[in-house]
Amino acid sequence: MDLSLIYRIAGVGILIAILNIFLQQAERKEQAHMLSLAGVIIVLIWLVQMIARLFEQVESVFRWY
């Protein structure tokens, strides 16, 4: 599960890099910035889910509840 998340994030990053180049060619700088922002937000959502899972595991391992 962990490694697949890294590949998904790498995929999103590459996709956004390519699309940014297209958008810059088409002189649409604003869309390019919006797009990279959207990409960062998507990756952040996945990151937050991973962190939530980590905290659940820490709770169960250290018998915190």
Add this chain to the structure above:
Amino acid sequence: MSEIVPVVMAALVLSFIQVNLRSSYPEFAAVLAALFTVIVLLRVLSPMREVIAVFHQLGRGAGVSVSYFDILLRTLAAAYITAFASQICKDAGEEGLAMGVELAGKLVVMIIALPIIVGVVESLVNLLP
């Protein structure tokens, strides 16, 4: 040997990717660093479970009361999470946030360890004539 090698290799590869990533996409670099820390911590947790189980048996064998051991575990967990969060804040360049998180962590550990402090002080007072 086989547990540490994947982590070390992934860290080396990721640090070289970060050098390039920081110049073009700084946001992705920070998120990627945080993600790597999360994954490594997740991998470390499962062996940690056995270590804690062993200490639990040792503690029960040596007659240490379970409550102290429980407090110790909670302090460990608080320190674990605080270090994780403050390091990620430092990676993203936010020293102020990291200091805030560490302060909160210390406070939580202090609150958790209060019963022990009270116990120690009471036993000291009883010792005095």
